[in-house]
Amino acid sequence: MHHKQKKKGSIATRLRSYIQAFFFGLIALIAVNHSLAEKGEGIPFLSNASLHALCPFGGVVTIYQYATTGNFIQKVHESSFVLMVIAFLTAILFGPAFCGWICPLGTVQEWFSKIGKKLFKKRYNNMMPARLDRVLRYLRYLVLAWVLTMTAVSGQLIFADYDPYFALFNFWSSEVAVGGLIVLAVTLLLSLVIERPWCKYACPYGAVLGISNLFRIFKIKREPSTCINCSLCSKQCPMNIEVENKTSIRDHQCISCLECTSEASCPVADTVSLKAGR
Amino acid sequence: MKIKISTLAISMIILIFGGILISSSLGWWKTDTNLKQNNSRYDGIESQLDPAEIRGSFSFAEISDLFSIPLETMAEAFMLPDSVDPQYFYNRGLDGLYGPILAEDQEIGNSAVQYFVALYTGLPYQSSEVVFLPQAAVNILKSQGQLTDEQIKYLNTHTIQIDPNELGNALDSYVEEEHDQGEALVKGTTTFYDVLAWGVSESDVMAVFDGNMPPTNMLVRDYCTQNKLEFAAVKIALQKLVDAAHP
Numbered sequence: 261m262h263h264k265q266k267k268k269g270s271i272a273t274r275l276r277s278y279i280q281a282f283f284f285g286l287i288a289l290i291a292v293n294h295s296l297a298e299k300g301e302g303i304p305f306l307s308n309a310s311l312h313a314l315c316p317f318g319g320v321v322t323i324y325q326y327a328t329t330g331n332f333i334q335k336v337h338e339s340s341f342v343l344m345v346i347a348f349l350t351a352i353l354f355g356p357a358f359c360g361w362i363c364p365l366g367t368v369q370e371w372f373s374k375i376g377k378k379l380f381k382k383r384y385n386n387m388m389p390a391r392l393d394r395v396l397r398y399l400r401y402l403v404l405a406w407v408l409t410m411t412a413v414s415g416q417l418i419f420a421d422y423d424p425y426f427a428l429f430n431f432w433s434s435e436v437a438v439g440g441l442i443v444l445a446v447t448l449l450l451s452l453v454i455e456r457p458w459c460k461y462a463c464p465y466g467a468v469l470g471i472s473n474l475f476r477i478f479k480i481k482r483e484p485s486t487c488i489n490c491s492l493c494s495k496q497c498p499m500n501i502e503v504e505n506k507t508s509i510r511d512h513q514c515i516s517c518l519e520c521t522s523e524a525s526c527p528v529a530d531t532v533s534l535k536a537g538r
Numbered sequence: 539m540k541i542k543i544s545t546l547a548i549s550m551i552i553l554i555f556g557g558i559l560i561s562s563s564l565g566w567w568k569t570d571t572n573l574k575q576n577n578s579r580y581d582g583i584e585s586q587l588d589p590a591e592i593r594g595s596f597s598f599a600e601i602s603d604l605f606s607i608p609l610e611t612m613a614e615a616f617m618l619p620d621s622v623d624p625q626y627f628y629n630r631g632l633d634g635l636y637g638p639i640l641a642e643d644q645e646i647g648n649s650a651v652q653y654f655v656a657l658y659t660g661l662p663y664q665s666s667e668v669v670f671l672p673q674a675a676v677n678i679l680k681s682q683g684q685l686t687d688e689q690i691k692y693l694n695t696h697t698i699q700i701d702p703n704e705l706g707n708a709l710d711s712y713v714e715e716e717h718d719q720g721e722a723l724v725k726g727t728t729t730f731y732d733v734l735a736w737g738v739s740e741s742d743v744m745a746v747f748d749g750n751m752p753p754t755n756m757l758v759r760d761y762c763t764q765n766k767l768e769f770a771a772v773k774i775a776l777q778k779l780v781d782a783a784h785p
Contacts, residue, residue: 272543279547309569329756334727338568339561346557353553354546361550414731415755478541516546523543535540 272523276360280367287314287364291429311429312417313337316358317465319344321419324412335417351472354534355479359459359466360515365425365447366459370498372451385455385500393500396461397513404464424458455498460513470512478536480509480520486531493520493532503532589656589663593759594630594648594726601629605655615654615675616646619706630726636672639704644670645770646698648726660684667768672700724777730754730761733776737783746775 290307297308312318318340322333332338347358359366377384388396410418420426420437424447427440443462450457459466482493484507493503499513503520518534519525526532541549561567592601598618602609613624616632629648636646649669656663657679671679676697679685685693722736731754733743744751752761758776762769 275543275547279550307569313569325755328753329760331757331760334757338566339558342557342561342566346554349557350550350553354549357546357550361547362554411755413754414735415729415753415757416731478539478546518543518546521543530540533540534543534546537539 273519276517279361280364280370283362284364284367287311287429290314295433309337309339310335311426312420313339314343315340315425316343316347317419317468318417320465320468321407321411321417324408325415328412329415333411333415333417335420347469348472351469351476353477355473355476355514355516356466356469357516359463359469360517363425363459365428365463366456366515368428369447369451369456369458372448373455373498376452376455380453384453385498387453399461400463400467400470403462404467407464419464455500456515459515460499466515470514473510473512473514478534480514480516480518480532480534482507482509483531483533486528488528490527492525492527496520496525589652589659589661590665592629592648592652592655594628594633596629596651598624598627598629601651601655605659605661607655607658611658611678615672615678616651617672617674617700617702617705619702633725635705636700639700640670640698644698646670646672647770649770650675654679657685657689658682667770668696670696670698673697674700722780724758724773724780726757726759728758728776730756730758733758733780736780738776738779739783742779742783743776746772746779 289303290309291311293303293306293308294310296302302308312335318333318336319342322336322340325331325333332340350357373384380387407419420440422437422439422443424440424444427436427444430436431441431444443458447458447462454460480503482503487504489504491504494501494505496519497503498517498519499511499515501509501511501514501520503509516534521532521534522529523533558567589605598612598616599609601607602612602624609624613622613627618624618627618635629651632650633645633647640646649665649667650671652663653665653669654671654675655661671693676693679693680690724733730743730752734740734754740751747765747767752758758772759769761767762772
C-alpha cells in the first residue's frame, strides 16, 4: 500500500532552496570581494576571484583555444576547467543538477517566479503558445553554437558582453557590458510570466548539460503501477516537462530539481523518484 | 538503486567542494591573475625569473612582488604621476602614457620594463629590439652601481629626457584611452580577430607575416613570441594598417 504524504515545507523540499541561496550568497560575496580587492580593500579569508574564474562555461568555451594555441582565452583560468569537469561529472551522475541546485542565475529566476506565481496564479508558466515554445526550446543550442564558433574564431570571451550571469554579479562595475544588463533585465522580466526563461530558451551552458539527460546514471522515473494520474508532477515541473506521461525522464530540458518526485510534489510514496537502473 | 533528495544535495556539495579541494591540492585550482599563482600568462616566470616573460598585462605590483623591486622604485623609474596608483598600473599603460610625447621611432613600453627589471636585478636578458628608458630609470640603475661598461654605454645613447609636466598632460589622454573600449589600438591583448574586425584585410595581414595568416584567435603578441618576431615592430606595422582602415 502506498501512502499519501504531506510534503510542503518539509526539509527535503526546502533543502534545494537553502543550497541555492547558499551558492547565490557565496558567488555574490566573492563578486563584491573582487571589486573591493581591486581597490585594495578585500575581505580577508574570502576568495576574490573574478566571476570568469568561477564559471564552468568558461572552461567549455576555451577548450578549442587551448587545443589550438595552448593558451586559455583571456580572463579564463584553470579553475573554470576544474569546475567544468566537476559539473560534467555531476551531470553524468544526476543530469543537469548544476542548473537546478547551484546556478545563481537559475536561483534568481526562481525568486522572480514566486512573484509571477502570485500575480498570475495558474496561468503562470503556461502562457507561451505550445508550438512556439516547442521550437524555442532548441534556441539555446543555436546560442551555444554561436558562442563556441565566435569564441573559437576571435579568441575572446564574446559571450561576456551578453551574459546575464556576469551582469547579475557585476552590475555595479565598469566591466559589465550594456548587452549583458539588457539580457539580464529581459530575463528577470520574463521570469514574472515564465519559469526560468533563460534556462529554457537561451542558456548555452544549460544546452551542454541538458544533453546529459540522455545518458545520466540516476534518472527521474515514474512508477505507472502506483501513479494516481493527479498530474501534480507535471504541474510542478518548472521546465514544463510532462512527467505524468513518461516512465523515465530523458527530456533535454530537465534540470534535476526533483520538484516532481514523491519526496516533493507527488502525493504517492515511491512513485516518482531518482534512481539508477530499472 | 534509489536516492533521496538529501543524498543528491550532499553529493552535489561533496563533488563541488571536494573537487575544488582535490584540484587545489594538485595545484590545478587557479582563479586569479596573481603572479604567484601560476596563471598561464606567467608560464616560465616563476621557475626562471626571466624578465623577457613580463607582459603588458602585468601590474607594477606583480612585477615588484616577483622580482623584489620596491613598488616605489618602479613608480619612480617610470615617472608615474602622483595621481596614478602604481599598485594597479599595468605595463600596457606605458604606451598610452608615453606615446603622445615621444618621437615616432621611440617607445617606452613593456620592453622598457623588461630591460629595467633585468638591469636592476642583474638577471640575464636579451632583446632583439631597440629599448629606450626614461632618465629617471637610468638614474636609479646608475645609482646602484651594478651596470657594466657596455650597459652604461648603451644607456647613454638610449635614455630619454622626460618633462614631468608634459607627462602629466599626457596622463589625461592615457586615462581616456584606457576607458575607450572601442579603440582600435594594437596592444598586448589584441588578437588577429580584432585586427580583421577593425577593417584590415587578410591579405594585408598576411603581407606582414611573409604570406602567412596567423590563427585569428591568437594574440598578436603570442604569435610574435612563438615565431620569434619582434612584437614592437609587428605592432607598428599592424597599427599602420589599422589606422588606414579605421581612420
